[in-house]
Amino acid sequence: MRTAIAVVLTTAALALPTVDAWAAATAQKTVPKKKVVTVRKSFTGTASQAGRWGDLQVTIVVKKTTTTVIATKKKTVTRKVTSVRVPVYPDHTDRSVFINEQALPILAQETLSAQSSSVDLVSGATDTSYAFQSSLQSAILQAKSW
């Protein structure tokens, strides 16, 4: 899951053009020929259904840099994702569950534990990563048209 998020974020950063570092550096050496304006705005993706965990919604903060070459009035706009926030999942674990008492003597009962064991493979459902990608994608699309 963590890997999936990292991959998605890398893609997100690449999808928006980054600041042209070379152009910025050369501009510094000469007398003011450029005007650079930086603004930040946050975008919230559509709420995506993350299985039984309820809706998952991603908010990104985008930094928009507008560089104007004074002589030609040519404008260059770059946008970069500077942060991604995901609200916590709703807590569904406080409900008591009544199961068929007849089954209890046969079944070994434990309390759920969270381990970080080293494993070769993971068996489970993949719904939350899909919801995350879907919500993030919609937030990025909004930022692109800003």
Place this chain on the structure above:
Amino acid sequence: MVAAARTASPPAERLPGARRVEQIMGLPIVVDARDADDPAALDEIFEWFRLVDRTFSTFIPDSEISRLNRGELALVDAHADVRTVLARCEDLRSETNGYFDVRARDRHTVDPSGLVKGWSVDRAAEIADGLGWRNYAINAGGDIRLRGGALPEPVWRVGIQHPTLRQKVAAVVASDDLAVATSGEYSRGEHVLDPHTGRPPAGVLSVTITGPELATADAYATAAFAMGVAGPAWTARLGRYGAMTILADERVLKTPAFARSAGSNIAPSAG
């Protein structure tokens, strides 16, 4: 992606054998063959999964399943694999008291994808055996068939995903010959519904089934999850198939067969 192989030590580039991930049937499919010297040896397995997708996909208009559902193909004229899978779906429907039902959403069409995934991995394992592999694992979107060990380790260690803390595992199953299927919420936003009520089951976070065949394990996991709180009692009678149910109140219920097949006390060897 949770389904991707998480490697224990040593690092991936020094692991023996060959491994690859491809997105087929809408799932990330991982094949990790520790005794395959040539990465091209994996081609045959992935070609099989692509053939399965072309035959069974409900999203591909000229797949046999799409043509069956439009009434353009008669069941008797369908490929033997299609008839085998649909017959197996019927057997499993009665075996699970109707809780595993490929016709659950729409009585007029079939979507056997709930069985096709596990069945195609079982067949892929036969291909792997035929290739002479003795140490391999196939993971199709979190449902796993394994054999031998994650060389140089003598067994494969399968983490059962924690239902709420997605980066953690709730249990570890270590084995050298096993199928493992977990049902919670399906990917792509689909819900497992109780076919009798049309509503999501209550009280259960996930069900993991272990056993010899993935097709059966996967169908049992789907059915037991759909049964909700009645699931654990049903899983206690599954014979060679073991079950672990995680309830919404954080109780974990394991059948004796799960504890046996899991061998969960096998510690990772040092180094």
